[in-house]
Amino acid sequence: MSFWEYLSxxxxxxxxxxxxxxxxxxxxxxxxxxxxxxxxxxxxxxxxAASLATMTxxxxxxxxxxxxxxxxxxxxxxxxxxxxxxxxxxxxxPIVRNAIVGLRGVDPSLVDAARGIGMxxxxxxxxxxxxxxxxxxxxxxxxxxxxxxxxxxxAAYASGPGLGNExxxxxxxxxxxxxxxxxxxxxxxxxxxxxxxxxxxxxxxxLTISRGIRA
Numbered sequence: 367m368s369f370w371e372y373l374s375x376x377x378x379x380x381x382x383x384x385x386x387x388x389x390x391x392x393x394x395x396x397x398x399x400x401x402x403x404x405x406x407x408x409x410x411x412x413x414x415a416a417s418l419a420t421m422t423x424x425x426x427x428x429x430x431x432x433x434x435x436x437x438x439x440x441x442x443x444x445x446x447x448x449x450x451x452x453x454x455x456x457x458x459x460p461i462v463r464n465a466i467v468g469l470r471g472v473d474p475s476l477v478d479a480a481r482g483i484g485m486x487x488x489x490x491x492x493x494x495x496x497x498x499x500x501x502x503x504x505x506x507x508x509x510x511x512x513x514x515x516x517x518x519x520x521a522a523y524a525s526g527p528g529l530g531n532e533x534x535x536x537x538x539x540x541x542x543x544x545x546x547x548x549x550x551x552x553x554x555x556x557x558x559x560x561x562x563x564x565x566x567x568x569x570x571x572x573l574t575i576s577r578g579i580r581a
Contacts, residue, residue: 372547387528394453402461410469423459449526457510464506468499515560529555
């Protein structure tokens with residue numbers, strides 16, 4: 367069976383796997399972004415706190431993805447739970463690091479001016495600092511998403527959702543007539559999803575970042 371014939375005969379299952387893969391990555395990125403930005407907000411003003419946040423998230427990223435999921439299985443079982451936890455943890459570093467860089471890069475004179483007109487600390491953060499730090503934060507989100515697209519394939523090891531199931535089925539049946547087709551379909555699906563997500567982030571940046579900041 368040719369690759370195109372395989373895609374035609376399995377398109378429904380492949381679309382389902384692709385949807386589950388994209389959904390898992392998107393949901394984990396939302397959670398990782400919220401946690402990462404909050405951690406950056408809590409630590410960017412002091413050097414030791416910022417270093418601790420960066421070092422901790424860097425350490426998490428050094429754990430091999432297969433080992434991470436394997437360690438989570440005894441704690442939370444198979445399926446979605448280990449996938450969500452692992453992807454969220456792996457997505458933190460680029461977001462935390464870029465958020466800290468972005469928040470520290472805000473012109474202090476703008477913050478002082480906002481303080482001078484009576485704006486509260488929360489107001490300065492929400493209306494001055496975070497909007498100006500958004501470009502590097504978005505860059506961190508883009509990097510994290512590209513990473514998680516590939517890592518999410520390992521979730522199939524824990525019976526997780528996504529295109530990794532297609533890849534693992536192909537690897538598990540090496541020598542059969544469709545083994546290569548399965549691996550190729552899963553891999554190309556992940557690449558296409560990654561490109562679509564990145565295009566969406568580019569569009570989001572154009573819609574949410576003013577021309578002055580982009581320049």
